[in-house]
Amino acid sequence: MSISTPTAPRATTVTGAPITVTGISKTYGATTVLDNLDLEIRGGEFLTLLGASGSGKSTLLGIISGFIKPTAGTVEVAGRTLNRVPPHKRGFGVVFQNYSLFPHMSIADNVAFPLARHGWPKSEIGRSVAEALDLVQLGHLAARMPSELSGGQQQRVALARAIVFRPPVLLMDEPLGALDKLLREQLQLEIRRLHQELGITFVFVTHDQDEALAMSDRIALLRGGSIVQVGTPEELYERPNCRYAAEFVGASNIFRGTIDTAGFTEDGTAHRFRVPESPEIAARTGGAHSVMLRPERIGVVGAGEHVPGGRDGLDGVVEDTVYFGTNRQVQVRTPDGRLVLARTPVPHTADGVVPGAAVRMHWGVEDVVVLGS
Incomplete structure (x- = not known):
């Protein structure tokens, strides 16, 4: 040519x-x-x-x-x-x-x-x-x-x-x-x-x-x-390959901790949840890693309300909500002091998800991404 x-x-x-x-x-x-x-x-x-x-x-x-x-x-x-x-x-x-x-x-x-x-x-x-x-x-x-x-x-x-x-x-x-x-x-x-x-x-x-x-x-x-x-x-x-890619491309919640046979435990908190099963992730068992949850993969319901079965989650209190038209960003503070961002479709945001409300955040194990570094 x-x-x-x-x-x-x-x-x-x-x-x-x-x-x-x-x-x-x-x-x-x-x-x-x-x-x-x-x-x-x-x-x-x-x-x-x-x-x-x-x-x-x-x-x-x-x-x-x-x-x-x-x-x-x-x-x-x-x-x-x-x-x-x-x-x-x-x-x-x-x-x-x-x-x-x-x-x-x-x-x-x-x-x-x-x-x-x-x-x-x-x-x-x-x-x-x-x-x-x-x-x-x-x-x-x-x-x-x-x-x-x-x-x-x-x-x-x-x-x-x-x-x-x-x-x-x-x-x-x-x-x-x-x-x-x-x-x-x-x-x-x-x-x-x-x-x-x-x-x-x-x-x-x-x-x-x-x-x-x-x-x-x-x-x-x-x-x-x-x-x-x-x-x-x-x-x-x-599927970002590292923390920098996860944070630069899109909003993200990054948790740093260790992976063992039972799942992931965040450093310095009581947060524990599952990670997807794969040979690659299994090979990292016992090491320190970062995992990512995109805000739009996190559902939010009022404390005590129904959470679909088989999903992991964290409790917290809503600090603020921000309206973006098609979705609403919800900022939740956990008892350990961790701030987690969730984004829920506006028609599906629970009525009780307002600043000061106790809520339950939830997600599927497939929503957790284990980062390369």
């Missing part, structure tokens, strides 16, 4: 290129930003680089795009090593947080710019620009200037410009960060739809866990220049 400077489109559809990152490190003096990082990105998938500020996600994207030179390691796309290939010859689409539109050009001319720059025939340019603008649902605004568009519309123009030549890879660095919540959520769906229609490889950078969960085929979670976990959104949320 060619990944050189874009050429005129062919009759066949361009598919996404696989990306292999091997042993990538990046240092600035004594500061290590990326530390011997390996990552396989499948051709045509939507992979999100997720992490807090300073985790190295944007640096990794910059190295893939060619705008940042790695201290060590290689980047291969479709089997071709790109370390010595400059950004403009990699043939990638790139979208940044700032839209970088030319204010003196119409929307159509902005989208046409990369094609005109590389000498595409005018007939091909007009057709490709119209197709790209239709994909982002802005064909009717082709004659307008950037200043006449909203922020969300300008971001769509930036997307159209990045995909107009059907690149094998589209790189996006926090492209929705400057938008308000509602518009950001709308564009998340639009970008996801574009990926499904185009079939090219998307690599997306964000610090927003909800954004990553909503859009990605897989997520690579970074921390301190290293990859913590790579998996589908469901894998990262339901």
Whole structure:
């Protein structure tokens, strides 16, 4: 697959290129930003680089795009090593947080710019620009200037410009960060739809866990220049491999203690409950571990009310409740002083679950996740 400077489109559809990152490190003096990082990105998938500020996600994207030179390691796309290939010859689409539109050009001319720059025939340019603008649902605004568009519309123009030549890879660095919540959520769906229609490889950078969960085929979670976990959104949320992943992706209740043949006992409290049965968990018997309970897996009923059979639980007193529309967060303090968060669907929250009320929290053994560390 060619990944050189874009050429005129062919009759066949361009598919996404696989990306292999091997042993990538990046240092600035004594500061290590990326530390011997390996990552396989499948051709045509939507992979999100997720992490807090300073985790190295944007640096990794910059190295893939060619705008940042790695201290060590290689980047291969479709089997071709790109370390010595400059950004403009990699043939990638790139979208940044700032839209970088030319204010003196119409929307159509902005989208046409990369094609005109590389000498595409005018007939091909007009057709490709119209197709790209239709994909982002802005064909009717082709004659307008950037200043006449909203922020969300300008971001769509930036997307159209990045995909107009059907690149094998589209790189996006926090492209929705400057938008308000509602518009950001709308564009998340639009970008996801574009990926499904185009079939090219998307690599997306964000610090927003909800954004990553909503859009990605897989997520690579970074921390301190290293990859913590790579998996589908469901894998990262339901089966985080360590405490950091459990706490970064979604709300969680983390208990630290020991596992024995009878179950789990939290350090410093009388809390004891079962853990799922598996050879992997059985092998950890006798050791100190962390276990996780997601708040939405915890039911809450008034003290003395019926709890479904076969469920474990803890007693406590409600400290506060927070209304989130579809669910209500309940903060419960146990007699040992432990604060536990539960989230219950609003129509199913018990009437007696109010601040100051004694309650019983309950969950199934399958809801307990034993973390790797």
